Amino acid sequence: MSGARPDGEFRTEELLAEVMSRLIGDARHVAVGAQSPIPAAAALLARRRGGGRPWVSILESRTHNFFTDGGRELFDCAGQGRLDVFFLSGGQIDGEANINLVSVGDYRKPKVRFSGSFGSAYLYFVVPRVILFRLEHSRRALVEKVDFISAPGTSSQNVYRPGGPIALVTPLCLFAFDREKKRFRLQSVHPGHSVEEVIENTGFDFDRPAQLPQTPAPSAETLRLLREVVAPELADAYPRFAASVFGIPTQRRSGNGEAAIRNP
């Protein structure tokens, strides 16, 4: 249960939600797609801290989703530049920020088949700040070159591309992405982990500063917001995540103590 942890202790999911929430920065509209419970927590945390800004669209939620024109509305919004931040993951992510949501091995007869590219092949191009996340930090997940490019990390000059990746968040560290150099740069290593561990478990080359900071731990107030306010809000889109990470019963729908914030 959320209240049972001693002061200052936090789960990796909570740290990652805090890191992603900071990466959202100042935005008018943040959207969260399929299978993205930690990004959803980050977006709801950012909205709570911002007193209702940014607008948050969680695709799998009924409550935190303002779309009334069907599934296309998110993509039309994004195409117009009305979406500032989105989150993408991949079965494989490579050193040039190419992502693979399709398969490993031969495409027509793969060794592993993932779910599919979802909106990535479009949103990666048109959303200015895409935050990548991968919850398995290993050499099979973070590879030198992906087997299938669902969406490329960078494009040539003549391709219409106002958007692209800004960062990659894993359970070990935070990377920033440099679109000019087409390379990741290690920004910080999470508490309890080391640069050596990151190097050992990363399949691609990356830049790193001589002095590497540690990712700040979430504050007591952040943890309170996540556990008491954000967690219940997550339950309609991600009931299993809300239950396993925060101990929210699956039928519970609203928080206690603080009034619910919805999009205005």
Place this chain on the structure above:
Amino acid sequence: MATIAGSLEEALAPIADGCMLLVPRGNAGVAMAATRALVRRGAKRLNLVAVPTSGIQADLLIGSGCVESIEAAGVSLGELGPAPRFAAAVRAGEILVKDTTCPALHAALQASEKGVPFLPLRGLLGSDLVKYRPDWRVIDNPFANHDPIVLLPAIKPDVALFHAPMADAAGNVWIGATRELMTMAHAARATVVTVETLHEQNLLDDPVLAAGTLAGFYVEKVAIAPRGAWPLALPGHYARDEAHLAEYARLAASAEGFARYLDLYVHERRAA
């Protein structure tokens, strides 16, 4: 004009073997009772098109040998993990997958809705999706210089199939804010809908309801199927049956377990 079918099986008659069948994403009103009826009927060679993703519906049809090809931006059981029969069929080379991305499906259906041969879409360039989609074209934007853009041919489905809260005797169907169902029905040659209940008045007579109503003009057949989206949600009416979906994920992980699931929940009907 739509007709209210006497039975689910009768309503599904337009879904012929070999047809292109259009189905919605998991929380948009998936006709699961109808899907089980298609499995019982032994439907064959369906060319499934998901708008834009699918889960247990596609997995069930694929595992039952009903599917020849699937066009989708994603097939998964969401929080419960990969769609196991889909993944197994792809690894075995048993079905043709036309991988795509969500807005490409929406745009290709809008092309069909407008009666135009294609629509352009941003993004996509440099994605391997384009490499494996010979039906897509890259052209230079004729209104600019050196601006490549992808053209997507209209998707023209034979039948759209979904589940909705209510219909009336004229075959008008209330879909609320789930507007992609409107696009699906406009794009498909015929639309088959299952509903929770029949509404006694004409839905188009009430301006509030009319705004969320698909006219019976587009609808071929309506069948009444209470809890017809189970074990998926019908938003605003009932939630996903998480325990059942977890049982599906567990059983469908193996071919034997999947056969057991069919025996338990599909071949011998069991109350939801």
